[in-house]
Amino acid sequence: MLSIKQQIITELDKLTDKQQEQLLNVARQLQYSSLPPGTPGEVMLAYMDNFEFTPGAVDEMMRIIEEGCERIDWDGWQ
Numbered sequence: 001m002l003s004i005k006q007q008i009i010t011e012l013d014k015l016t017d018k019q020q021e022q023l024l025n026v027a028r029q030l031q032y033s034s035l036p037p038g039t040p041g042e043v044m045l046a047y048m049d050n051f052e053f054t055p056g057a058v059d060e061m062m063r064i065i066e067e068g069c070e071r072i073d074w075d076g077w078q
Contacts, residue, residue: 025052 002010012020029051035044 012023015023035047
């Protein structure tokens with residue numbers, strides 16, 4: 001029985017260069033998306049180049065953050 005790593009390599013050999021590049025990006029995203037809660041923003045910014053965002057996604061995230069920040073949910077603490 002093949003290990004998971006061996007199975008991935010077997011499947012990898014069947015992919016085109018473009019598909020292999022996409023898979024590499026996914027592997028990097030998985031690695032960096034598992035940073036522990038509380039990871040400082042500076043650390044996360046160091047990994048920004050490893051993430052691929054759709055056009056407008058960062059602007060949308062910033063808008064949502066700005067809308068949701070500095071609001072107090074008085075019922076949330078009960």
